[in-house]
Amino acid sequence: MNPLYRVMVRFDIITLFPRMFDSPLQESILHKARQTGLISVALHDLRDYTSDRHRTADDTPYGGGAGMVLKVEPLVTAIESIRSRNNTTRTVLTSPQGEKFTQAAAARLSVFDQVVIVCGRYEGYDERVLDYIDEEISLGDYVLTGGELAAMAIVDSVARQVPGVVGDEDSVAGDSLANGLLKYPQYTRPPEFRGVRVPDVLLSGDHGKIEQWRRSASLERTAARRPDLLDSAQLSDEDRKLLLNYKHRQETE
Numbered sequence: 001m002n003p004l005y006r007v008m009v010r011f012d013i014i015t016l017f018p019r020m021f022d023s024p025l026q027e028s029i030l031h032k033a034r035q036t037g038l039i040s041v042a043l044h045d046l047r048d049y050t051s052d053r054h055r056t057a058d059d060t061p062y063g064g065g066a067g068m069v070l071k072v073e074p075l076v077t078a079i080e081s082i083r084s085r086n087n088t089t090r091t092v093l094t095s096p097q098g099e100k101f102t103q104a105a106a107a108r109l110s111v112f113d114q115v116v117i118v119c120g121r122y123e124g125y126d127e128r129v130l131d132y133i134d135e136e137i138s139l140g141d142y143v144l145t146g147g148e149l150a151a152m153a154i155v156d157s158v159a160r161q162v163p164g165v166v167g168d169e170d171s172v173a174g175d176s177l178a179n180g181l182l183k184y185p186q187y188t189r190p191p192e193f194r195g196v197r198v199p200d201v202l203l204s205g206d207h208g209k210i211e212q213w214r215r216s217a218s219l220e221r222t223a224a225r226r227p228d229l230l231d232s233a234q235l236s237d238e239d240r241k242l243l244l245n246y247k248h249r250q251e252t253e
Contacts, residue, residue, distance in 0.1 A: 008162040009110060011041045011155050012082045014075070015119040016057060018043035020148045030156060033165045041155060042082075046070070049078040058122055067123030075129045079116060087113035091134045092154070094147030095120045098136030101154065103177035105137070109154070110161035117154060119147030180233035182226055184217040215239070220246045 013021065021043055024030065033039045047055040051073065058068040083089050090112045092098075099105070109115050118125075118133065130136075139150045159165050187198040201213045219242050222229050230243070 008164075009039050009112065009158065010084075010087075010114045011039065011158075012044060012114065012116045013041065013119065013151050013155075014044045014046055014078045014082070014116070015146075015148055015151070016046050016121055017119075017146065017148055018045050021152065024152050024156075029165060030159060033159055033162070036164070038162055038164050039155075039159050044078055044082060046074055046078060049074040049081065051077075061123065065123070069123055070121055070125040070129075072126035072128045075118065075125065076132050079118065079129075079132050082116055084114045089114040089116065091116040091118065091132065093118045093120060093125070093129070093133045093136045094138070094150040094154070095124075095136040096138050096141070096143050098138040100141075101137050101139050101150075101157070103157070106154070106157040107161050109158045115154075115158065117147075117151045119151050121146045177229075180229055181218045182222045182229070184214040184221065216242050216246075219243055223247070 015021075021041070025034065025041055030039075030041075034041060046057045050057055050071075056071065057074050058070050061067070061069045079091060083091065088111075090109060092109075092115065094117065118129075137150070137154065139153060144150060187202060191198050191203060199213065201209050204210070219239055222233070223243055223246055235243075
């Protein structure tokens with residue numbers, strides 16, 4: 001463990017398919033963050049918290065209907081066994097019925113010592129488990145086969161917020177949505193490709209003008225692709241002027 005850091009966030013994931021996490025956790029930034037001790041990830045097989053010899057974690061729904069439902073007893077047993085009593089803890093359930101996961105939610109979860117993630121599966125879960133859940137989280141308005149992929153996305157996004165996980169912390173601060181806006185366009189070598197040149201301002205070396213261009217480009221991209229974000233973004237008077245000019249150009253073109 002890097003002596004400069006302590007484990008900032010411990011992720012405990014409750015799942016029926018722990019092997020689904022093997023590859024993502026062994027690659028790239030998440031692997032390095034685990035090696036250096038900045039985060040830890042523990043996988044818990046829900047079947048290990050069952051009480052019958054068949055290790056039954058799901059059953060048919062009362063009232064009839066298709067599919068299977070995750071049983072309340074193993075879920076609650078797992079949550080109560082895993083939750084820390086000495087640290088700040090947040091327990092979340094991946095569910096298409098949850099609040100949509102955002103960059104702001106990732107930053108909020110990163111301040112907890114422990115994040116317990118319960119992966120939904122099949123036709124859902126026994127509703128009584130919600131008494132032991134702090135919040136439900138959805139990646140978007142669609143349904144996945146199970147909550148494991150959503151859990152991976154949550155771990156990855158929250159881990160980026162932990163100091164030291166991303167080598168250049170300015171990169172995190174400049175992420176798309178970090179300030180409520182989409183990120184400005186990025187370019188690298190060569191300066192020209194098939195007749196398309198990198199904007200001259202980015203080659204000028206004038207950092208003040210570059211920052212102005214990036215802010216303007218960020219605002220314009222957000223207005224074009226995700227105008228809904230502008231309703232909650234913190235905009236200065238200069239930002240509003242830039243947006244008005246952009247809208248005027250769009251109307252006259």
